[in-house]
Amino acid sequence: MITSSEPGSFPWAVLAERHPVLIQQVRDAFPLAPAQHAALDALLAEATEGVIGPLGADAHDRERWAAWGQGYFGRSWFDVPFLWAESYFYRKLLGALGHFTPGPWQGIDPFGPFKAAELAGKLVDEELAALDELAGQPADVQAPALLAGSLWGNRADLGFRIDSGGAHESTAAGSDSRLVTDESARLWALLPTGGAATVHLVADNAGRELIPDLVLVDHLLHSERAADVVLHVKPHPYYISDATMSDVIDSLRRLTHAPAAGYAAEIGRRLWAATAAGRLTVRAHEFFCAPFPYSAMPDALREQFAAATVTVLKGDLNYRRLVGDQLWPPTTPFAERTAYWPGPVAALRTLKSDVITGLDRDVLAALEASGEAWRTSGTHALVQVDARSR
Numbered sequence: 001m002i003t004s005s006e007p008g009s010f011p012w013a014v015l016a017e018r019h020p021v022l023i024q025q026v027r028d029a030f031p032l033a034p035a036q037h038a039a040l041d042a043l044l045a046e047a048t049e050g051v052i053g054p055l056g057a058d059a060h061d062r063e064r065w066a067a068w069g070q071g072y073f074g075r076s077w078f079d080v081p082f083l084w085a086e087s088y089f090y091r092k093l094l095g096a097l098g099h100f101t102p103g104p105w106q107g108i109d110p111f112g113p114f115k116a117a118e119l120a121g122k123l124v125d126e127e128l129a130a131l132d133e134l135a136g137q138p139a140d141v142q143a144p145a146l147l148a149g150s151l152w153g154n155r156a157d158l159g160f161r162i163d164s165g166g167a168h169e170s171t172a173a174g175s176d177s178r179l180v181t182d183e184s185a186r187l188w189a190l191l192p193t194g195g196a197a198t199v200h201l202v203a204d205n206a207g208r209e210l211i212p213d214l215v216l217v218d219h220l221l222h223s224e225r226a227a228d229v230v231l232h233v234k235p236h237p238y239y240i241s242d243a244t245m246s247d248v249i250d251s252l253r254r255l256t257h258a259p260a261a262g263y264a265a266e267i268g269r270r271l272w273a274a275t276a277a278g279r280l281t282v283r284a285h286e287f288f289c290a291p292f293p294y295s296a297m298p299d300a301l302r303e304q305f306a307a308a309t310v311t312v313l314k315g316d317l318n319y320r321r322l323v324g325d326q327l328w329p330p331t332t333p334f335a336e337r338t339a340y341w342p343g344p345v346a347a348l349r350t351l352k353s354d355v356i357t358g359l360d361r362d363v364l365a366a367l368e369a370s371g372e373a374w375r376t377s378g379t380h381a382l383v384q385v386d387a388r389s390r
């Protein structure tokens with residue numbers, strides 16, 4: 001089980017360095033009141049030097065977290081599972097700002113200004129304009145390009161950029177990026193044209209990741225590889241740039257408001273129509289912000305995934321939750337770790353944390369010999385697919 005107790009390790013740096021920077025960024029981005037600053041001071045002290053405390057007496061989810069955190073309260077944040085500590089940090093950060101409390105700050109996204117700046121930026125303009133090159137191309141040319149766009153879009157993660165200093169601004173496929181495993185042929189085999197598939201896509205980041213995800217969704221629907229798509233997003237702001245329903249709305253608007261003659265706007269209009277026709281549905285189950293691996297998912301969610309032709313999970317955190325946030329031997333078969341999933345499942349992920357499975361022995365040897373921080377730097381990616389039906 002990965003914890004943050006090893007000074008200098010990746011999870012240690014997230015808790016000791018990334019979280020304090022994030023608190024400061026939120027202070028800088030909002031005109032906070034004294035009580036909110038005081039709550040952030042308390043969170044900063046608790047999460048870096050103190051012990052894990054319960055939620056406040058009036059928190060709507062106090063009981064739930066009391067159960068989820070049994071055995072962790074009173075311990076250092078660095079000594080409990082990394083996945084749990086990060087989730088609880090985001091829960092407490094939202095609480096400190098009044099996100100869940102009836103009043104003027106209820107529902108305010110503390111990461112909204114960062115997401116908005118990214119979405120309005122010229123990189124998105126360029127990425128939308130680049131779609132024009134694909135317009136009119138046959139589906140078999142579009143498919144791999146759009147899958148790569150969605151995959152590498154995962155590198156544009158605002159949390160990740162806190163400590164990479166913006167070094168990973170470009171998400172262009174093939175730049176300095178490498179695939180450590182590519183099982184995309186298995187994914188396409190599950191989605192033949194006219195096959196009336198139902199695809200579930202578990203989204204990760206908003207903005208520059210969600211837009212290429214939506215473009216891929218449009219491709220699946222328009223090329224009739226999928227009859228319908230269910231897009232799963234977070235029920236509340238999480239891990240900085242994780243997508244919520246408002247982010248889906250903003251991204252769809254960004255697409256439809258692209259220059260009218262371009263392909264991006266056409267895609268936006270088609271997606272808008274697909275939502276009205278019930279072919280594209282958005283859901284936001286509470287479990288997507290829970291501090292546990294997907295092996296602990298509730299039955300209601302399990303039933304949804306069981307009905308999918310394939311579920312595609314985006315990003316690093318979803319991968320950690322899919323295979324378990326543990327230091328598996330890297331050659332552990334992916335399908336061994338996903339055997340509990342109720343149907344075919346695929347992971348599209350750039351590597352931004354220590355967890356890895358499903359590597360070929362020779363690929364692993366070459367990566368280890370490279371001396372690069374291949375597990376955490378976001379320069380490498382994977383497409384892994386467990387295509388077995390259950």
Ligand SMILES: O=P(O)(O)OC[C@@]1(O)O[C@H](CO)[C@@H](O)[C@@H]1O
Pocket residue numbers: 014086154157159160204205239314315316317318320352353
């Ligand atoms: O899920 P995502 O957006 O691809 O990545 C989430 C992430 O930035 O957050 C964690 C550290 O906070 C790491 O697992 C990973 O680097």
